[in-house]
Amino acid sequence: MVDHVGTRGTVNQVVDQGKGFELPLLLLGGFRTLIDGLHARLAEQGHPGLRPSHGFALQAIAARGEGSTASEIGRRLGVSKQAAGKTVDRLLALGYAERADDPADARRKLVRLTPHGHDALARSAAIFDELRAEWSAALGAERVRAVETALREVVPPETAFRLDAPTWLGGA
Secondary structure (H helix, E strand, O other): OEEEEEOOEEEEEOOOOOOOOHHHHHHHHHHHHHHHHHHHHHHHOOOOOOOHHHHHHHHHHHOOOOOEOHHHHHHHHOOOHHHHHHHHHHHHHHOOEEEEEEOOEEEEEEEEEOHHHHHHHHHHHHHHHHHHHHHHHHHOHHHHHHHHHHHHHHOOHHHHOOOOOHHHHOOO
């Protein structure tokens, strides 16, 4: 165990290079580095209230252009309708989503992205491109492509782009 003192205080880390458990920790660390960088830049660009779980929810809402019900969002995220509703309520309060009547069924309410929500998704895509370019500059473009290619070989296609990560990352 190594205590690392960083900008956020002391962090206990299990570090034992070459052991099997190092790979998931490094992958998670890479994921966190990208997501933390994304959210820092989003905050600078007018989206300070967005959290990682909100990004998954915005993607789930955007999956159907005309809007989604809380139940559909919950299924896409792998959470209950109630948990999805709580996240939707937060996105409504932050101005990223709105509720609208379903034109096909007046009993149903749809959740749609607002222009602010669409802006957050567009900026996120651009920032991810920037972050990837920074990794390519640091590591070399070929190494980054090799990592992506290798991960595509071992990550089953049906799990590669699942939106339900919040369920195992601690909530939506």
